[in-house]
Structure formats: structure tokens, C-alpha cells
Amino acid sequence: MEAxxxxxxxxxxxxxxxxGSSGLAKSYAWQFFVDWLFLPNTHLGWTSxxxxxxxxxxxxxxxxxxxxxxxxxxxxxxxxGPHLLYLPLPPESVNHLAFLMAAVAGLVMVLGFKxxxxxxxxxxxxxxYGATDWVACGCHFIVLEWITxxxxxxENQERSATRRIIQVSTVICYLYTGLQKLLFPDFRDGYSxxxxxxxxxxxxxxxxxxxxxxxxGHGFWVFISWATIVGELFLGLGLCFPKTRKATxxxxxxxxxxxxxxxxxxxxxxxxxxxxxxxxxxxxxxxKKREDTNTSTVDSANFPTTLLTPxxxxxxxxxxxxxxVLVFFPLRIYFYPGRPVDKLGFFDRSPWSFCMFLARQETxxxxxxxxxxxxxxxxxxxxxxxxxxxISSDNETYALAAYMFKVHPDAKRVRxxxxxxxxxxxxxxxxxxxxxxxxxxxxSVHFSPAQPGMRLNLSHYNGI
Numbered sequence: 517m518e519a520x521x522x523x524x525x526x527x528x529x530x531x532x533x534x535x536g537s538s539g540l541a542k543s544y545a546w547q548f549f550v551d552w553l554f555l556p557n558t559h560l561g562w563t564s565x566x567x568x569x570x571x572x573x574x575x576x577x578x579x580x581x582x583x584x585x586x587x588x589x590x591x592x593x594x595x596x597g598p599h600l601l602y603l604p605l606p607p608e609s610v611n612h613l614a615f616l617m618a619a620v621a622g623l624v625m626v627l628g629f630k631x632x633x634x635x636x637x638x639x640x641x642x643x644x645y646g647a648t649d650w651v652a653c654g655c656h657f658i659v660l661e662w663i664t665x666x667x668x669x670x671e672n673q674e675r676s677a678t679r680r681i682i683q684v685s686t687v688i689c690y691l692y693t694g695l696q697k698l699l700f701p702d703f704r705d706g707y708s709x710x711x712x713x714x715x716x717x718x719x720x721x722x723x724x725x726x727x728x729x730x731x732x733g734h735g736f737w738v739f740i741s742w743a744t745i746v747g748e749l750f751l752g753l754g755l756c757f758p759k760t761r762k763a764t765x766x767x768x769x770x771x772x773x774x775x776x777x778x779x780x781x782x783x784x785x786x787x788x789x790x791x792x793x794x795x796x797x798x799x800x801x802x803x804k805k806r807e808d809t810n811t812s813t814v815d816s817a818n819f820p821t822t823l824l825t826p827x828x829x830x831x832x833x834x835x836x837x838x839x840x841v842l843v844f845f846p847l848r849i850y851f852y853p854g855r856p857v858d859k860l861g862f863f864d865r866s867p868w869s870f871c872m873f874l875a876r877q878e879t880x881x882x883x884x885x886x887x888x889x890x891x892x893x894x895x896x897x898x899x900x901x902x903x904x905x906x907i908s909s910d911n912e913t914y915a916l917a918a919y920m921f922k923v924h925p926d927a928k929r930v931r932x933x934x935x936x937x938x939x940x941x942x943x944x945x946x947x948x949x950x951x952x953x954x955x956x957x958x959x960s961v962h963f964s965p966a967q968p969g970m971r972l973n974l975s976h977y978n979g980i
Contacts, residue, residue, distance in 0.1 A: 568625025690752030706738035940970035
């Protein structure tokens with residue numbers, strides 16, 4: 517109470533004591549932002565426990581793919597233009613120790629022990645090892661888990677920016693996935709869901725042979741697609757307002773229960789992370805009543821203020837940078853060079869774009885060749901057990917080219933041609949040809965008109 521009174525007194529100084537009206541406006545704007553950012557640490561114990569629990573299976577996923585998955589090599593998660601950003605994998609003894617420490621930290625969080633060392637340890641391991649491979653951080657729930665872990669590092673006594681950061685991350689997830697579906701014609705027209713579920717591909721073993729999905733007409737899938745768009749946008753917007761927040765959060769929890777029950781068990785990790793995020797939208801009764809009152813007035817005398825100490829200002833500044841990244845980074849796909857967003861391949865949107873169930877994508881042809889020093893072209897064999905067989909994204913194509921130069925020392929040039937089919941009806945062809953001495957050559961893409969009907973390749977039935 518004393519800190520609040522001091523802060524109110526400082527923020528209510530007359531204009532004559534300020535350097536100018538613009539400075540006064542900036543001061544009030546910053547105070548308003550900090551007051552909005554710092555929330556009571558309500559239910560953060562549950563948030564931390566669920567986050568620690570979700571970290572355990574996520575660490576297993578990151579471990580597998582940071583070691584190349586099916587092999588034979590890693591595919592970096594990040595790149596700048598055609599240049600992949602390779603991170604060195606430490607010695608195996610260091611890897612084992614790092615993941616063991618992260619797993620212990622997750623268990624300690626589940627047990628309710630509070631210390632920022634636990635989320636920090638997991639965040640470092642997931643962040644670094646996830647960046648070593650495209651799949652290791654390509655799953656949206658891994659990105660959301662990492663954001664939640666970083667948000668827990670902002671926790672202070674009584675009030676902190678932790679809940680607000682997690683809330684923004686959760687809201688963005690719903691709004692951006694709904695926006696991507698809205699802006700993708702094939703989803704709006706029902707083809708994405710029909711391709712994903714009509715043959716049981718997207719369902720788990722329990723429901724795949726029970727639900728009569730194969731007998732549902734295309735009109736059903738159009739209806740479900742629009743219901744999904746409206747539902748996801750509703751969840752994102754409903755969580756933003758105090759009067760609808762609790763009911764919306766309950767709907768979201770049930771929504772993820774249904775997802776876990778119907779879809780592949782792998783998707784349950786996504787539900788775990790979202791449940792952790794949704795706990796931050798439940799306030800204690802007195803807190804909610806105070807928030808409802810404060811949002812109905814701009815009277816600074818009634819608005820709860822946070823004392824702007826140097827520590828609070830630093831934390832608020834760091835949180836502002838993080839929030840800006842959360843908001844703007846996923847939007848990069850709308851500025852993808854040379855390709856309209858409605859034709860962008862599904863896996864080219866990852867990581868960190870929230871394109872869940874936007875389309876079903878399959879690679880129908882992969883032709884990889886290399887030219888030796890004498891100018892002769894040779895086929896590069898692709899093993900059935902290798903991950904190359906189903907590659908489609910730019911990162912994967914650039915990584916295959918680098919791998920071919922590595923395993924064929926006499927290769928002076930490589931050429932990779934890939935035919936990709938979205939929803940069994942939207943074809944595109946990718947071609948990459950580059951020399952060993954010039955890695956600046958980028959992928960060229962050719963789009964063809966939509967094919968009549970759907971042709972789904974069940975050879976990739978089990979996905980990644």
C-alpha cells in the first residue's frame with residue numbers, strides 16, 4: 517500500500533514540475549504500460565508445475581531431433597536467406613549432462629519448488645538444442661513452452677510480468693493460427709480438413725476406425741473449417757477482456773481436451789503447454805473485481821500503479837522487447853520473399869508461425885543429383901530410412917545440398933528437384949542448383965494450378 521501511494525504521488529505531480537507535455541505524456545504512457553504488464557502472481561504455482569511436466573516429453577523430442585532424428589544429419593532450424601545457421605553439437609557427455617539437468621529441473625518444478633534456476637536450465641537446453649535441428653523447434657508447442665519458461669524468469673514477489681507475457685503468447689497463438697487459416701483459400705474452402713481427416717490420417721488409432729469420416733461430404737468439411745476459424749479467433753479475442761476471460765479459458769481447456777482425445781498422442785504435448793498458459797487467465801475474486809473496475813475508468817487515482825524502481829524499469833523494458841518479438845516475429849511469413857502467403861508451403865512457415873493443421877503436405881518426388889569434376893551427373897541415393905525422403909521445406913533442401921557436398925568430395929555441383937503436393941491437390945516444384953564454391957544460389961519455386969480431386973500419398977502416413 518505504501519509503495520502504491522508513493523507511485524501515485526509521483527505520477528500525479530503537476531505539469532509545471534515536468535519538463536514538457538510530451539515528457540509528461542511519455543511518463544504516463546510508460547506508467548500505464550507497466551501497470552498493465554505487472555499482474556498479481558495468481559496461480560503461478562500451477563503454471564510452473566504444468567510447464568515442468570510438459571518439459572519432460574518435450575525434452576525427449578528435442579533430444580531425438582537434435583541428434584538428427586532418423587538421420588543421417590541435422591537440419592538447422594534457422595537460416596538467413598540461403599545460408600543455414602549451424603550450431604555445434606557439444607560432446608555427448610555434455611549433451612547427456614545438459615538434458616539430465618533439464619529433466620531434473622522439470623521434475624523439481626512439478627513438485628512445486630520455486631527457483632528461477634529450474635526454468636532457466638530447461639529454457640537454455642530447449643533453446644540451444646532446439647536450434648540445432650528444424651524439427652526440434654519446429655513444433656509449435658516447443659516454441660510456446662520455451663516462451664513460458666522465459667516468462668517464469670520475470671517472476672517477482674506479489675506482482676510480476678510473468679502472467680502477462682504468457683497471456684500474450686497464448687492469445688497470439690489462437691489469433692495467428694485463426695488468421696492463417698482465414699487467409700489460406702484451401703482451408704476456407706474445406707480442403708485442408710478434408711485432406712487431413714477424411715481418410716483418418718489426422719486421427720489417433722482409437723477413433724480412426726470408428727468415426728465415419730470417409731462418408732462425410734465436402735460441405736461438412738467447409739462447415740468445420742469455418743467453425744474452426746471462428747472458434748480460434750473467438751478464443752484469442754475472448755481471453756483479452758475481463759468479462760469473457762474466464763468462460764473463454766474454460767472453453768479453451770475443453771477444446772484441448774477434445775484435441776488430446778481425438779488426435780495423435782503427440783498432440784497432447786501441445787495441450788499440456790496450452791493448459792499451462794490458460795492457468796494465467798484465472799484471477800482471484802478480489803483481483804478480478806479490481807481489474808474490472810480499473811478497466812472501466814482512466815482515472816489515475818483509481819488505477820493501481822507499480823512503483824517505477826530501476827529494477828522494475830529494467831524488467832519492463834526487457835518484457836517489452838520480448839512482447840514485441842512475440843507479436844511481430846510470426847508475421848515474417850507474410851513477407852516471405854518471392855512467394856505469396858497463400859502458396860507458401862506448410863513446412864516453410866515453421867518454426868514459430870502457428871500454422872497448426874493448416875494443410876496436409878506430402879513430397880511426391882525427390883530427385884537429387886551431383887556433378888563430378890569431369891562434368892558427369894550422378895544420382896544421389898536416398899535411403900528409405902533417412903529423413904530426406906519426405907523433405908519439402910527450404911531449410912531441408914539447403915541442408916540436403918550441403919550434405920551432398922560433404923559425402924561426395926568430387927562433387928562440384930548439385931541439383932535437387934522436389935515435387936510437393938498440398939492437400940492432395942495444390943502442386944508446386946522446388947529446384948535448387950548450386951556449385952560448391954557458391955552457396956548464395958536460392959531455391960526457385962514453380963506453382964501449378966490446382967488439380968481436380970485429391971490424390972493423397974499414404975506412404976507418409978505416420979508423418980515425421
